[in-house]
Amino acid sequence: xxxxxxxxxxxxxxxxxxxxxxxxxxxxxxxxxxxxxxxxxxxxxxxxxxxxxxxxxxxxxxxxxxxxxxxxxxxxxxxxxxxxxxxxxxxxxxxxxxxxxxxxxxxxxxxxxx
Amino acid sequence: xxxxxxxxxxxxxxxxxxxxxxxxxxxxxxxxxxxxxxxxxxxxxxxxxxxxxxxxxxxxxxxxxxxxxxxxxxxxxxxxxxxxxxxxxxxxxxxxxxxxxxxxxxxxxxx
Numbered sequence: 001x002x003x004x005x006x007x008x009x010x011x012x013x014x015x016x017x018x019x020x021x022x023x024x025x026x027x028x029x030x031x032x033x034x035x036x037x038x039x040x041x042x043x044x045x046x047x048x049x050x051x052x053x054x055x056x057x058x059x060x061x062x063x064x065x066x067x068x069x070x071x072x073x074x075x076x077x078x079x080x081x082x083x084x085x086x087x088x089x090x091x092x093x094x095x096x097x098x099x100x101x102x103x104x105x106x107x108x109x110x111x112x113x114x
Numbered sequence: 115x116x117x118x119x120x121x122x123x124x125x126x127x128x129x130x131x132x133x134x135x136x137x138x139x140x141x142x143x144x145x146x147x148x149x150x151x152x153x154x155x156x157x158x159x160x161x162x163x164x165x166x167x168x169x170x171x172x173x174x175x176x177x178x179x180x181x182x183x184x185x186x187x188x189x190x191x192x193x194x195x196x197x198x199x200x201x202x203x204x205x206x207x208x209x210x211x212x213x214x215x216x217x218x219x220x221x222x223x224x225x
Contacts, residue, residue: 004157041218042217095157101163102148102160103160105150105160
């Protein structure tokens with residue numbers, strides 16, 4: 001149980017375009033979903049926290065207009081990287097929780113901006 | 115400021131040996147301490163977690179030791195196997211929302 005999926009697993013886009021990443025909790029309803037960013041050989045950095053039906057809370061230094069988060073339902077959250085640039089290339093990982101402390105992580109999405 | 119400090123950065127262990135990874139924290143409000151295992155190109159997977167009301171938790175070959183007074187906790191992997199080769203992250207939280215991750219330990223188990 002507690003499976004989280006992400007789609008796509010890997011995406012290449014051109015500089016200036018936007019890309020959307022989906023995060024789904026497959027077998028539970030997620031009260032809260034989180035988006036992380038991870039650079040090679042580095043730790044996970046929390047970007048934002050979102051609850052279904054409300055605006056996401058962004059961490060300091062994360063541009064909310066660039067990284068749009070929509071938590072449309074208890075099983076789906078999306079991250080849209082708008083006007084992507086090469087420096088946005090990274091590994092984006094979502095996680096979800098349904099009560100308690102455990103966060104269950106998705107498999108990640110590798111974004112490459114050319 | 116790094117809320118959770120993790121060491122070592124990398125670790126090489128012989129098959130069958132014990133792998134030990136250490137973490138230290140400062141915030142005494144933290145009350146949940148999970149360990150995650152991450153393989154290249156994959157998301158982290160929860161291995162084992164502990165609350166501060168116990169000093170040790172064991173699940174299979176994985177054991178967390180927790181020292182509340184020293185504000186330290188560690189992961190012990192007994193009988194380490196090549197399949198355990200991965201990056202391990204410790205984390206700490208006091209709300210279940212904000213997770214503070216360590217910097218990660220790259221473990222290599224040599225056959």
